[in-house]
Amino acid sequence: MQRLPILAATAMVLALASPPAFADGAWDDIRWSLYGDDAIAEDGLVTLEAPYRAEDAALVPMTIRADLPEGDDRTVTELVLVIDENPAPIAATFTFGPKAKVSEISTRVRVNAYTHVHAVATLSDGSRHVAEQFVKASGGCSAPATKDPEATMATLGNMKFRRFDTPAGADGPMNRVEGQLMIRHPNNSGLQMDQITRLYVPAWFVQNVTVTQGDDLILAMEGGISISEDPSFRFDYLPSGEPIRAEVVDTKGEAFSAQWPSGAS
Amino acid sequence: MIARIALALTLLALCGGRALAEEPLAVTRIAPGVFVHHGEIALMNEANRGSIANIGFVVGDDAVAVIDTGGSLFVGRALLAAVRRVTPLPVRFVINTHMHPDHVFGNAAFRGTSDGGGNPTLVGHRQLPEALATRGQHYIAANRDALGPYAEGLEIVLPDRTVADTMRVDLGNRTLLIRAWPTAHTNNDLTVLDEATATLFAGDLLFMDHLPAIDGSLIGWLAIHDTLAAVPAERVVPGHGPSSAPWPEALAPQRAYLAGLAAALRPLIRRGLPMAEAVATVPPPEDWSLVEEFHRRNVTAAFAELEWE
Secondary structure, three states: OOHHHHHHHHHHHHHHHOOOOOOOHHHHHHHHHHHOOOOOEOOOOEEEEOOOEOOOOOOEEEEEEEOOOOOOOOOEEEEEEEEOOOOOOEEEEEEEOOOOOOOEEEEEEOOOOOEEEEEEEEEOOOOEEEEEEEEEOOOOOOOOOOOOHHHHHHHOOOEEEEEEEOOOOOOOHHHOEEEEEEEOOOOEOOOOEOOOOOOEOOOEOEEEEEEEEOOEEEEEEEEOOOEOOOOEEEEEEOOOOOOEEEEEEEOOOOEEEEEEOOOOO | OHHHHHHHHHHHHHHOOOHHHHOOOOOEEEEOOEEEEOOOOOOOOOOOOOOOOOEEEEEOOOOEEEEOOOOOHHHHHHHHHHHHHHOOOOEEEEEOOOOOHHHHOOHHHHOOOOHHHOOOEEEEEOOHHHHHHHHHHHHHHHHHHHHHHHHOOOOOOOOOEEEOOEEEEEOOOOEEEEEEOOOOOOOOOEEEEEOOOOEEEEEEEEEOOEOOOOOOOHHHHHHOHHHHHOOOOOEEEEEEOOOOEEOOHHHHHHHHHHHHHHHHHHHHHHHOOOHHHHHHHOOOOOOOEOHHHHHHHHHHHHHHHHOOO
């Protein structure tokens, strides 16, 4: 295949430029399994913010932004966050409703080993764009899950939605606002061993989240164990004035839902 | 009697294979019958063998109670040697103030130190067994590299008796009042009050010198400060810091740090500042050690907790 030598050469260049032992072997495989042969542009259209050194490997904030220039009326249809060296590297896949015009999403993730992190954005014209960062953290997936199991169980499935109106004069085109959805859930990774039984505390995590306003989708998330305890998603969107609704399903099949007025803060 | 034991120990130390392990920990007698070893203000490492927390023991007419056992089996053995330098009485109780490795990794050293070679009763908070069961593996793995050869023999020993509210233990004309607290530093904090001398072993409900570390609930920890202050003690043994400090004045700097965190974060959260920016914005405190190691991590945990208010 003609493409292989180019990929191999690119991989070597990146390997020389990156910290040792993190040549893009993991990314190449993941990228291939997600996107096959598709071209993925490293053109700065999507950016990824992540701390170089995480304060808490189980709670690492990350932000993915698609910086579409003024007048570019493509929308983001999908964002994928990949933590290359994690046991479950595809942290989350976000899909977006066309009317909501989401261009940015933040969440908190577990990072299990020093790793590259990739964000891939797919736009409404089918084009794909990637951003990469490097994060120093370890043990995020096997770390103890929750500080207070009793409190966790008592509040399981509780949700909060906050809306932040962008200040006047800010560069948010089309009067986007920001919203943040927070869900109480242990998001057990399944990688934490019980010392006594020698069995692993079973994985139990939020798998699907859907956020709508009225009948219109804002975003849907399919996620795994790389999302931190008490999943939190912060995103911009174009408000329609309709109530906001969140539906959450976890791996036990438990479903939670909540609704807030459009102007919820 | 004590002189003979000291001689025997010295001979053992000189001739025995594990001389280092049996060298007694240096302890200070902070009140009659109350002895405390001052833990180094540091992270666990080979040089300190994991001895980074204040640990100690109380001697009654009939028995001894040990309060926390240090950050490695070696520190536990050294604490036992310190006990034996003072008294041959059986160690009937070992009390763990909470789950963290620097307080519990020496537990196994006390096997066979009670009456007739039996084991002391190991006492912990009602939520300690589950906490150790789910975190023990992680704690051993996380500290193995740091401790080097002093990671040998690390094992998690679970409590025999748990405290949901209060429990009194009698050491022979000397009672200790053990009290369980709602989630604060961790979800399994205990304090131990020696009623004879009004000495409060606060465990990590009180940090001095060493920046307080939040591994439970900031709000919960702040909420108990008044009740803690009302405990009728004259002196306190903090989990980290001086071996003894006046009570309740010793609480003030910690209360100021924790309250300051909440006061700094609440307006930022209300304004909608994202977590990463808030962590960069809240300034580090002065007059504490290990700020670099713990402050931003505290801010991260506090942010995630306060966001739900």
